[in-house]
Amino acid sequence: MLATESRRAPKQRRKTRPTLTPEQREERLSAAREQLLAGIDTLLTSEGWQQLIQSRAWLRRYSLANLLMILQQCPDATDVRPMSEWKELGFAYMRKGTHKIKIWKPCFRKVEVEQDNPEDPTEVSQLSGFMLVPVVDVSQLQGDPRSALPVAESTPVLLTGDAPAGLWDGILRQINARGYCVERGDCGEANGMTHFVERRVTVAPDLEPAQAAKTLTHELAHIICEHESRYRTVSRALMEVEAESVACIVSAVCGLDSLGYSVPYVAHWAADRDVARQSAERVLEVADAILHQLEGERPSR
Numbered sequence: 001m002l003a004t005e006s007r008r009a010p011k012q013r014r015k016t017r018p019t020l021t022p023e024q025r026e027e028r029l030s031a032a033r034e035q036l037l038a039g040i041d042t043l044l045t046s047e048g049w050q051q052l053i054q055s056r057a058w059l060r061r062y063s064l065a066n067l068l069m070i071l072q073q074c075p076d077a078t079d080v081r082p083m084s085e086w087k088e089l090g091f092a093y094m095r096k097g098t099h100k101i102k103i104w105k106p107c108f109r110k111v112e113v114e115q116d117n118p119e120d121p122t123e124v125s126q127l128s129g130f131m132l133v134p135v136v137d138v139s140q141l142q143g144d145p146r147s148a149l150p151v152a153e154s155t156p157v158l159l160t161g162d163a164p165a166g167l168w169d170g171i172l173r174q175i176n177a178r179g180y181c182v183e184r185g186d187c188g189e190a191n192g193m194t195h196f197v198e199r200r201v202t203v204a205p206d207l208e209p210a211q212a213a214k215t216l217t218h219e220l221a222h223i224i225c226e227h228e229s230r231y232r233t234v235s236r237a238l239m240e241v242e243a244e245s246v247a248c249i250v251s252a253v254c255g256l257d258s259l260g261y262s263v264p265y266v267a268h269w270a271a272d273r274d275v276a277r278q279s280a281e282r283v284l285e286v287a288d289a290i291l292h293q294l295e296g297e298r299p300s301r
Helices: 022-042 046-056 064-073 083-088 167-177 209-224 236-254 273-297
Strands: 101-113 122-137 181-184 192-195 200-203
Touching: 022 046, 022 064, 022 122, 022 273, 046 064, 046 236, 046 273, 064 101, 064 273, 083 122, 167 181, 167 209, 167 273, 192 209, 200 209, 209 236, 209 273, 236 273
Parallel strands: 181 200
Antiparallel strands: 101 122, 192 200
């Protein structure tokens, strides 16, 4: 009787990532830099600025540079995460024909810093550079991951209706903490005014709650954006665009859709890339600071 040979399954070769040549690596980096510059150029148009403030309401985890790169590659992005996070939610496959989005990731290295005792140095992380890494938008996945994501607590309302619960009071506390009082009173043709010398913010009395809360956020943005001291070096138009952009982002995150009412138009003041980039960075930083404080005031469940 002949012994039958047991057949072993052939070993599957592990896919290895091809090593890039220095020329290929530099080519990819150059393409990414150009993509970033193109994204900054879009800020010089009203449509590009609107896209920025709309997306910031959703893509808050990313820096301005990465936000612009995401929008260049996936203009309708709403929720962008590493593929590892999507896999943890049970969505492991991308739709055919879609491609991962590339963004910049900071790289750190450990360095020793001498303290008072040279024999006991302390290790700290130091930025050593950036590398391109892939991320994926929810629209690029098979299935519908939205069902597994947290649902927004509030529903957008019109500016002629009620404001999201707690928005007025939360913004009011932040203004008071900076030494300003708030009153409802005549503002002429404006909805609100900030009197820097008198440390007073005035909101028109005839505004409905939604518009009043958005206007109060606009005035807080004037204060945090340091328009009291910057008015000698920047235009009035730039200051209004910054304040209104902050108010739009904060309002959208809180569930108040004000974009249709007051989308900022920036083509007439953003003269070059540097002006647009610096203003956008300030807008995102201030909006995030306001939102972090508002979110910190929410009662835990």
